[in-house]
Amino acid sequence: MGILDKINDSLDWRKVKVLGGDIPTGEWDFNGGMMTPDPESGRSDVVSLMGEIQKLEIQTEESVRDVAKTLGFTLAGGILLGTIVGGPIGAAVGFLAAGKRKEVCVLCVMKDGRKFLATVDQRIYQQMLGLSMMGEDH
Numbered sequence: 001m002g003i004l005d006k007i008n009d010s011l012d013w014r015k016v017k018v019l020g021g022d023i024p025t026g027e028w029d030f031n032g033g034m035m036t037p038d039p040e041s042g043r044s045d046v047v048s049l050m051g052e053i054q055k056l057e058i059q060t061e062e063s064v065r066d067v068a069k070t071l072g073f074t075l076a077g078g079i080l081l082g083t084i085v086g087g088p089i090g091a092a093v094g095f096l097a098a099g100k101r102k103e104v105c106v107l108c109v110m111k112d113g114r115k116f117l118a119t120v121d122q123r124i125y126q127q128m129l130g131l132s133m134m135g136e137d138h
Contacts, residue, residue: 013121019105021116023047030124033131053132055109058125059117 016028016035024045027038033050037043102122109115120128 013123015121016124017119019117019119022110022114023116023118028118030120030127033127049108049110049128049131051131051134052110052112053108053128054111055107056125056128056132057107059105059107 014030015038016030018025018028023035024037024043026041028035028047029038033048035047035049037045103119104122104125105117105119106125106128107115107117108128
């Protein structure tokens, strides 16, 4: 994958990057309340978020540490280190995006007990927040 493809992928706001938890890690496509795995992954599972989100929280560096302990994975170090080391790279991508994109790290707890930590575009977070307010009959 060339550098332009990587930049285009990073600018695609419909991507959900699952970092850990009960959903397989990796890139997912978000479309209308459904998450489908990136076609290159070879997986065919689908995660429906419509009426299935119990709780959705934006994670800070401190809360990521707590979530890492709770979920039992060692992601906090990578996330914290990535924010320090990735600063110049993030700044370059931010410059290319002209400030139009903001990513957030969220903890999503599903009504069936599954939970996952993911980075999403702010627009996806807003849509997920709306989905969390939907009743089960929708």
